[in-house]
Amino acid sequence: MITVGVALSLPWLATAVTRTLTPPMGWNSYNYYNCYPNETIIKSNAWGLVELGLSTVGYNIVTPDCGWPSKNRTADGQITWNPELFPSGFPALGEYIHGLGLKFGLYSGAGVWECTPDNGEWYLQASLGHEVEDAHTFATWGGDALKYDNCWANKIDTTIRFVDYNPSERDPSVRFAAMSDALSSVNRSIIFSICQWGVGQDLGVWAPKYGNTWRISNDIQDNWKSIWRIVNQAVPYVKHTGVGKYIDMDILTVGLGALSYEEERFHFGMWAISKSPLVIGAPANSSLTPAGSLAILLNKDVVALNQDRLGEQAQLIRRYTEEGYDIFAGNISGSRKVIGVANWSNSSKSVDIDLQLVGVQKSGNIQDVWAAKSIGPYEGALKVDLEGHEAKLLILPVSAQLTYNVEPSYYSAVTGILQGDVKSVNCGDGCLPTGSKVTNMTIGSSVTFGNVSGGVLGGTKLIGIDYINYDVALASAWTNGTNTRNFTLSVNGREPRRWSFPISGGDWYETGRLDVLADGFYVGPVNELRVEAPGLDPGADLVGFAVYT
Incomplete structure (x- = not known):
């Protein structure tokens, strides 16, 4: 993952947002620890990224999610940590993470309070109305990234649930633009990840102006149907994504035990070719996360598809609903194309793919990414064998693109x-x-x-x-x-x-x-x-x- 602070090199930028030229990678506490992080949890998982070799693959941002702040600001109005959960404090936590060669990720929200696991009596400080001072605080703590959530959107009525899918505000981008501008004003590069859940209209239009990544969906769940829901929601954003502007399909559930091994590979592969951030949600601990799941996360060839320098999100090319499979395709560097053949059905099947329909015209050699082997040449058509809930990832050289010579x-x-x-x-x-x-x-x-x-x-x-x-x-x-x-x-x-x-x-x-x-x-x-x-x-x-x- 290459990180740069850019304002001039990418002309579509509205502000001097810190951009990662490839999707961010890291670890986040939410999926496993919910809103109950503490200093021991964060430090042990940061160390786990190094010990297990995950950091060498690219997972380098460590983020304590919701639950870290104090209920109150300091006497001079600064956001601060809960001293019972983080006795050493956040500057010290950042120093520990940096000492491991990792980056310190922070979490706040564009509402009055941050997201919490229950619906009352626990109100932890977020950043609405405090964007400038909080951005400077995060910078002084050594923060390298900020996930910015969407709870308590612009209101303090505690009789209304903290998650509001129909907020009264006319333009939700204003709250996120305020923090984006504040981060741009500090003397530190901080990656800004918008977590607005896909609420409202025109998310793909405004979010890339203010953030390096933006969440497109409600939270991922530990089940198979959640993968289908989020992949379907990712489809239209291909027109808005590219280098330095990536959709966020949410934290990975690989290693949490809800999906089968094949489903975990499907999940990881689809996130990778969609150019979503790869953020581990399972413990970076070999005694808590299965070896097979860690092997998926450590697969350098799949990670390389996600980190490809072209930054092109794979798009849905063909859907075969009754047959139960989809074909996705996207360009990658080296005049190559990645094809994802996604079997949504429970049963195994063999499918024949006319490769001209996915934009590959001449013969060439195919690389099966998960199998880490060549499966030989092709000549315009390809037979693919799929297990139930398997997603094949194939790399092909592209020597000619199919064009339609006749207007439809x-x-x-x-x-x-x-x-x-x-x-x-x-x-x-x-x-x-x-x-x-x-x-x-x-x-x-x-x-x-x-x-x-x-x-x-x-x-x-x-x-x-x-x-x-x-x-x-x-x-x-x-x-x-x-x-x-x-x-x-x-x-x-x-x-x-x-x-x-x-x-x-x-x-x-x-x-x-x-x-x-x-x-x-x-x-x-x-x-x-x-x-x-x-x-x-x-x-x-x-x-x-x-x-x-």
Whole structure:
């Protein structure tokens, strides 16, 4: 991880934010110790990073999360530590961490109080209204990074829960901009990680201006469905990320015992190629964290994908919902591409991937990253064997990129025949290219398109679906929220096939595109395509679709 304080080299910056050219890596106390850190815990885990070799792989920021401050500020208004939990104090803790060759991470929040594990009577100081003095305090303590949380957002009404997914403020960026500016004013480089949970609109627009990383989702949980939820929420941010500006998919749960070994590799691999910070949430202790989990965290080849100097987030290229797998792809340095083949289903399967569809045209040699071996040359197609809940990571040389030589045929959603509750809505520039959409796709509703082109060959076609889904799982993240909306598509009366549509970005008026393959097309402009909602939950809003013939 390369850290620089930059203001001029990256022209999109709004302030002189300290940037890590690659995603930050480290250890955080929250996932295992919750809001109950203490000096012994932090020191022992800092030492564990060194002892286990984790620091040599790149995990070098040690952060005590919520629970460290005193309930009160000092007589002169300075934030301070709880002396019972940290008897040596934070300057001394920072010196200990620095003495190990590591960086000292700090935690505060953009509210009146910081996040706590219960809902009353425990109010620990955060930084709203104290940004300048707290930034200077963190600098004098030797702080190298700051995770900045979002509890008690701009209010002190203790009758309202400290986590508010619908704050009354008009512009949440103001609170985070204040601390970003304050950190820029101190005589120390401090990495700023925004932890706003993906609440509200335009997070990908404003957060990169003020922070090195920004949280896109509610907290990760120790279960498999949480991985699906967060990966679906990460999809649209590829348009906002790059060197020095990275999404944060939350602290890793590798080593906490909730996921299987294959699921832990899936989780770690998807975080790595998405260019999320790799922050260990399990104890850096071989007696508390399984050897297999530590081996995952220590895998230098997977870490190298995360730390690749291009800083490019892998994007969802194809989704095969009924088959249960996705294909992600992204460019990495050395004229190479990483492909993630993610099997969400419980069962093992073999899948055939047309590599031209992921942007690789000529033959070459494939590297299986987890297996640490070459699996030989390919010639335009590849068969991949997947265990249940396995994500293969493959590296391929890229000698030519696929381009479409023929413009697709495009069909605006509002030109279809609408049945049921579905209705058309004008939304202007917010849902280009059509300026309109159909919404309220409830069960029993449908949109039917006639005279759809099947080209000169018919058969299977690539369909690019423009849709809108901002049904973000915030409060529902704790139950069954998935961040997805579903459609079924049927061609010429064939059996409908279901597709799960991830978050599309920005707000309800910003489109995303999902490319899928559908078969059953006839030659020429004689085809019928029907879109329906397959279940009790409404489908996504439909803007239109392109058929590549």
